Structures are given as structure tokens and as C-alpha cells.
Amino acid sequence: MQLNHRVAIAILALAVSINASAHAILTDSTPKPNGSVPAGHLALMLKYNSKIDQARSRLILIAPDKSETPLAITANTGKPNELDSAADLKPGAYTIRWQALALDGHITRGDLPFTVTAAP
Amino acid sequence: MALLVDIFGYLSVILHGFVIVTQSMTLGGLLFLMLLLHPLSPRLPQGDVLEQRVVRLTRWSAWGLLLSELATTALQVSVLMSTVDLSFANVMQASFAVAGSIKILCALAIALGLGRRSMAQPLPRVLLLLVGLLELVAATATTHAYARLDHNALLMAVEGLHQFGAAIWIGAIPCFVLVLRHLQDTDGLTLVGARFSRMSMIGVACILLSGITMWIFYVGDVQGFYGTAYGVMVGAKVAMFIGLLGLGLGNFLVTERLRKGANASVIRLRRFAEVEIGIGFTIFFAAASLTSVPPAVDLTTDRVSLHEIAERNAPAWPRLSSPDHDTLAISQLQTQLDREAARDHQVAQSATTPGSGVIPPRNAEDIAWSEYNHHWAGIFVLLIGFMALLGRAGAGWAKHWPLLFLAMAGFLLIRSDPEVWPLGQEGWWIAWRDVEVAQHRFFVLLIILFGAFEWSVRTGRLKSERAAMVFPLLVAVGGAMLLTHSHQISNVKDQMLIELTHTPLALAGVAAGWARWLELRLPGRGGRIAGYVWPACFMLIGVILLWYREA
Ligand SMILES: [Cu+2]
Numbered sequence: 001m002q003l004n005h006r007v008a009i010a011i012l013a014l015a016v017s018i019n020a021s022a023h024a025i026l027t028d029s030t031p032k033p034n035g036s037v038p039a040g041h042l043a044l045m046l047k048y049n050s051k052i053d054q055a056r057s058r059l060i061l062i063a064p065d066k067s068e069t070p071l072a073i074t075a076n077t078g079k080p081n082e083l084d085s086a087a088d089l090k091p092g093a094y095t096i097r098w099q100a101l102a103l104d105g106h107i108t109r110g111d112l113p114f115t116v117t118a119a120p
Numbered sequence: 121m122a123l124l125v126d127i128f129g130y131l132s133v134i135l136h137g138f139v140i141v142t143q144s145m146t147l148g149g150l151l152f153l154m155l156l157l158h159p160l161s162p163r164l165p166q167g168d169v170l171e172q173r174v175v176r177l178t179r180w181s182a183w184g185l186l187l188s189e190l191a192t193t194a195l196q197v198s199v200l201m202s203t204v205d206l207s208f209a210n211v212m213q214a215s216f217a218v219a220g221s222i223k224i225l226c227a228l229a230i231a232l233g234l235g236r237r238s239m240a241q242p243l244p245r246v247l248l249l250l251v252g253l254l255e256l257v258a259a260t261a262t263t264h265a266y267a268r269l270d271h272n273a274l275l276m277a278v279e280g281l282h283q284f285g286a287a288i289w290i291g292a293i294p295c296f297v298l299v300l301r302h303l304q305d306t307d308g309l310t311l312v313g314a315r316f317s318r319m320s321m322i323g324v325a326c327i328l329l330s331g332i333t334m335w336i337f338y339v340g341d342v343q344g345f346y347g348t349a350y351g352v353m354v355g356a357k358v359a360m361f362i363g364l365l366g367l368g369l370g371n372f373l374v375t376e377r378l379r380k381g382a383n384a385s386v387i388r389l390r391r392f393a394e395v396e397i398g399i400g401f402t403i404f405f406a407a408a409s410l411t412s413v414p415p416a417v418d419l420t421t422d423r424v425s426l427h428e429i430a431e432r433n434a435p436a437w438p439r440l441s442s443p444d445h446d447t448l449a450i451s452q453l454q455t456q457l458d459r460e461a462a463r464d465h466q467v468a469q470s471a472t473t474p475g476s477g478v479i480p481p482r483n484a485e486d487i488a489w490s491e492y493n494h495h496w497a498g499i500f501v502l503l504i505g506f507m508a509l510l511g512r513a514g515a516g517w518a519k520h521w522p523l524l525f526l527a528m529a530g531f532l533l534i535r536s537d538p539e540v541w542p543l544g545q546e547g548w549w550i551a552w553r554d555v556e557v558a559q560h561r562f563f564v565l566l567i568i569l570f571g572a573f574e575w576s577v578r579t580g581r582l583k584s585e586r587a588a589m590v591f592p593l594l595v596a597v598g599g600a601m602l603l604t605h606s607h608q609i610s611n612v613k614d615q616m617l618i619e620l621t622h623t624p625l626a627l628a629g630v631a632a633g634w635a636r637w638l639e640l641r642l643p644g645r646g647g648r649i650a651g652y653v654w655p656a657c658f659m660l661i662g663v664i665l666l667w668y669r670e671a
Contacts, residue, residue, distance in 0.1 A: 049418035053215070099203055105215070
């Protein structure tokens with residue numbers, strides 16, 4: 001039964017990720033939104049249009065089984081508008097749910113969906 | 121907490137609006153006292169009493185600033201603590217919390233320090249101004265400028281100048297109105313009026329200079345102006361700013377006539393200044409919602425093109441028949457969920473969770489449904505404006521036009537959120553968690569209130585002068601709320617195209633409300649003109665609504 005429902009949820013989740021109508025917006029990322037990357041150790045990077053309080057932002061990795069794992073954010077004063085992290089990932093559909101605190105105090109959140117493919 | 125994301129976003133815009141209003145009134149009050157009233161008061165009859173009144177108003181503004189800043193900071197801190205799992209001590213070191221604390225302390229210092237004794241000596245007066253300056257500096261640390269990647273120093277200076285200009289001009293107008301109300305003597309009026317004109321000109325110059333600079337750095341180009349939410353909101357601010365300039369010019373002419381010893385209408389000066397407060401505060405709320413959208417220069421994708429705007433606004437016949445409720449996306453999703461649940465002998469899940477931040481699905485029927493609502497609302501409003509005009513021209517039966525508002529409220533309550541009771545499966549109470557639903561209900565309440573009040577006033581059931589003020593104030597507030605109204609639509613471009621029609625609606629609403637205010641309060645020709653302006657604004661709103669399309 002759950003298949004249809006899951007499709008519905010996936011569509012809804014996607015809808016949220018497009019809705020970037022708040023202050024800090026994603027200008028670039030690794031992986032790209034809806035992009036795909038080979039399995040293994042992955043460097044994750046989310047780049048914003050404004051300076052971000054890295055210590056008070058959050059990245060959560062949503063695995064294909066919907067389990068949520070917080071990712072450690074690497075402090076990086078040289079790149080004040082980035083949230084950097086890394087993870088070892090197996091093939092499947094993942095989402096990074098991010099919440100960024102811009103230095104001016106505005107909180108924004110969004111989803112970054114991507115696919116991990118089998119290593120070549 | 122995650123369930124309240126969109127309520128949080130909306131609430132923070134409203135609270136931010138209150139912060140800007142009270143901050144401008146506090147700083148404006150200080151500047152009005154130090155630059156105008158205190159130096160002039162020995163030459164004014166009862167100057168001392170006037171000074172005490174303005175001191176009291178400024179103190180109240182400072183308390184208001186303290187409360188609204190406290191609420192804003194507390195909200196942000198609690199959201200951060202619960203969503204990022206941080207301790208209170210940690211969050212309080214974030215730059216916005218530090219800036220917020222400084223603003224709160226400054227407001228407290230002004231609220232407690234400002235008084236008869238501190239006004240009497242130069243040193244405490246200078247100290248109070250410095251506290252105000254410190255507050256302004258802290259406030260710029262919570263604007264876009266502080267988080268920009270480049271040109272921080274320049275942009276912070278410009279944001280500071282912008283807020284200073286707003287304070288010295290709009291923030292000081294309540295003090296000006298207060299003084300005008302209690303000052304009868306013509307020489308005194310001339311003195312105060314002339315100096316206030318000069319202060320406002322400085323304010324306008326600061327706003328213009330900073331506004332142009334911010335346009336270059338935040339909007340960038342013409343497409344950023346018409347193609348993004350940020351640009352459209354800036355456009356609304358500019359339109360209202362021009363309106364304010366017009367009113368300010370009117371007041372300048374009055375004070376010039378007074379100065380030359382000619383006869384001039386002081387009552388017009390007062391009424392125009394009242395309207396300036398209203399429009400000025402509306403600009404502040406528009407400014408608050410600007411902080412929740414990214415500057416246009418950063419939104420390089422998802423911009424709306426002129427072609428798309430033209431396509432969307434091409435003439436089309438209004439939609440006067442509604443699609444079936446069962447064909448709406450949520451109804452269909454729910455039917456599917458129900459069917460699956462019945463098959464598996466489980467309790468069906470709900471197709472939507474209000475307030476979860478998840479945007480509900482939409483199909484062509486949903487769009488038709490919404491357009492139908494807007495078009496019928498347009499017919500109601502057009503009729504209301506037309507009947508009000510007839511009433512103005514002398515038709516007695518037309519005075520019952522406010523009853524149309526009640527019919528419209530009933531229509532909107534049932535139709536605006538089809539997934540909610542009575543048409544949908546969502547309960548009445550649970551749906552409050554959805555901002556859009558909450559906003560719609562708030563609008564319905566507004567419409568009922570102003571319909572009921574205005575009908576009672578028109579038919580002589582309510583005789584109080586204050587009751588007559590309810591309608592124009594609610595219309596003006598409704599217009600201002602519309603500037604912060606959000607439609608939950610996943611497509612940024614579609615959202616923008618809808619915003620493009622809502623903004624003129626909001627501006628026409630603000631204009632209608634304040635024109636009606638003038639009609640009631642300004643005797644003579646000015647009031648009569650205003651009496652034709654507001655029904656015209658209503659009819660314009662009706663036409664825009666009839667024109668409204670979502671696809
Ligand atoms: Cu609407």
C-alpha cells in the first residue's frame with residue numbers, strides 16, 4: 001500500500017525544496033540539487049548568498065530508509081558562506097535537510113535531494 | 121516545533137514590523153525633542169507641557185521597542201534552541217542575539233532615562249542621543265547588510281542612514297501630530313511647522329540617498345525589480361514613499377503660507393500628518409517583509425520575465441462557475457489514501473498536515489477554484505464601490521452597501537480553503553496551524569467587522585465618531601496585511617506572478633482606507649474629493665480581482 005503514499009510524500013518533499021522564498025538561498029552545492037554522485041566517501045558543500053553562522057546551522061542527512069542523521073559541520077572561517085561536511089554513502093536516494101542561520105539572524109531551511117549511484 | 125515553521129516565519133515578519141515602528145518612533149521622538157521641541161519650547165506657549173507630552177510618547181515608544189525586540193529575539197532564540205539543539209548560553213552568543221540584547225538595553229535606558237530632569241541639562245541629552253545612536257548601530261547588525269559577502273561597511277552605513285531617515289521623518293510625525301493638536305497659537309505653529317519641514321527634508325534626503333544605493337546593491341537591474349518578490353516589494357515601498365512625498369509637499373505649502381502670514385488650513389496639516397503616520401507604518405511593515413526574502417541580485421534563477429507577466433495578464437473572461445470539490449488535488453489524494461486504508465483495514469491518513477511547512481499539491485481544478493473565488497470577490501467589491509459612489513451622489517437605498525461585505529465574508533469563509541471544514545475533511549481548529557488558512561480567516565473577520573461597523577454607522581445605529589473610524593482603519597490595515605500575505609505555492613515564479621497582482625490590491629486598499637479617513641476628518645473640499653477617491657479605489661480593487669489569474 002505504501003508505494004503510492006511514498007510517491008506522494010516524495011513529490012511534496014520536492015515541492016518544499018523548490019520553495020526558496022526566504023532570506024538565505026542556496027547558490028551552489030555539491031552534490032547539485034537532484035544530481036547524482038558515485039558511492040563512497042563524499043565531500044558535501046552547501047554554498048549560500050550570505051554569511052552563515054556555521055556553528056549554529058544544521059545539516060541532517062535523510063537516508064533512503066528515511067532515517068535521519070545529523071552531519072558534523074566543518075568550521076571554516078575562510079568560507080563564511082558555506083556549510084561543509086562529509087559522509088560515507090551507499091547507493092540510493094538521499095536528501096540533505098539544511099537549516100542555515102544567516103549572520104543577520106534570519107533562519108532559512110530547505111532540502112537538497114540527490115542520488116548516490118554505484119561506484120564505477 | 122518543526123510543525124510551526126510557517127507560522128514562525130509569518131510571526132517573525134509581523135514582530136519585525138513592530139520593531140521597526142517602535143524603533144523609528146523612539147529615535148524620531150528623541151530627535152524631535154532634541155532638535156525641535158526643546159530648543160523651541162521657551163518661545164511656545166505652554167512649551168514645557170508640550171515637551172512633557174512628547175517625552176511621555178517617546179518613553180512609551182521605547183517600552184514598545186523593548187517589548188517587541190524582546191519578543192522577536194525570544195522567538196528566534198527558542199526556534200534555534202529547539203531546531204539545532206543548542207544551549208541557551210550558546211544561542212545568546214549569536215550575533216543577532218547580541219545585537220538584540222543591545223537594542224533591548226538601549227530601549228530600557230531611554231525608557232528609564234528620559235524625563236523632565238534629563239531634558240533640562242545638556243549632558244544627559246547628549247547621552248540619550250548617543251544611546252539612540254548605539255541602538256541604531258545594533259539594529260543595522262540585524263539587516264541584510266551584515267550578512268552580505270562584500271561591501272559590508274558601505275552597506276551597513278547605508279542601512280543605518282536609511283533607518284535614521286525613516287526615524288527623523290516618519291518616526292517623528294506622531295510627535296508632530298501631538299504638538300499640532302495642543303498648539304493653538306499661529307506663531308508657534310509656524311515655528312514648529314517650518315522646523316519640522318526642514319527636519320523631514322533631511323529625512324527624505326537620507327532615505328533617497330540610501331534607497332538609491334540599496335537599489336544598486338540589492339535590486340541590481342530592471343528585471344530584478346519587476347521579476348522578483350524583493351523587487352516588487354521595493355516597488356510597493358517606492359509607491360507609498362511617493363504618496364508620502366505628496367502629502368509632505370501639501371504640508372510644506374501650508375507651513376510656507378503660515379510663515380508668510382497668509383491664511384492656511386491648520387486642520388489639513390493635522391489630517392495629512394495623520395495619514396502620513398498610517399502610510400509610513402505600512403511602509404515599515406513592507407520593509408519587515410523585505411527582510412524575509414532574498415535580495416533580488418541573489419535570485420538569478422526563477423525570475424519572471426516581462427513576457428510571462430504579459431501572458432498572465434492578458435485579458436480573459438472571469439470564471440463564474442466553480443469546479444467540483446471532488447476534483448481538487450487534496451480531495452483526490454485523500455480519496456486515494458482512504459481507498460488504500462480501507463483495503464489494508466487501517467485508519468486512513470490525512471492528505472495534509474496543516475502547519476508542517478509541506479506545500480499542498482495543486483492541480484488545474486485548484487487553480488480554477490481559486491480564480492473563481494477571486495473573481496466573485498471582485499464582483500462583490502466592484503458592486504460595493506459602485507453603490508458607495510451612488511450613495512455619495514445621493515441615492516438613499518445605496519447606503520446599505522456594507523451588507524454586501526457580510527455576504528462576501530460568508531462566501532470566502534466557505535470557499536477560500538477547500539481542504540478545511542465545512543467543505544474539506546480538515547477540522548476547524550487544527551487548520552489554524554496553517555498560515556494561509558489563518559490569514560484567510562483573519563481577513564474574513566476583518567471583512568465582517570468592517571461591514572458590520574460601516575452598516576451601523578451608515579444607517580445611524582451607531583452614532584459615535586470613533587465607530588466611523590473603524591472602517592477606514594480596518595481597510596487600511598487589511599491593505600497592509602495583504603503586503604505580508606503569502607500564498608503557499610511551490611513554484612517560485614507562480615508565487616511571484618500572484619504577488620504581482622496582490623501588491624496593487626494592497627496599495628489600492630491602503631489608499632482607500634486613508635481616503636475614507638480624510639473624508640471623515642477633513643472638512644471642506646479636501647474631504648469631498650477624498651469621498652470620491654475611496655469608492656474609486658474599491659472599484660479598482662474589484663477590477664484587479666476580476667482580472668486575477670493563477671495560470
Ligand atoms: Cu489571495
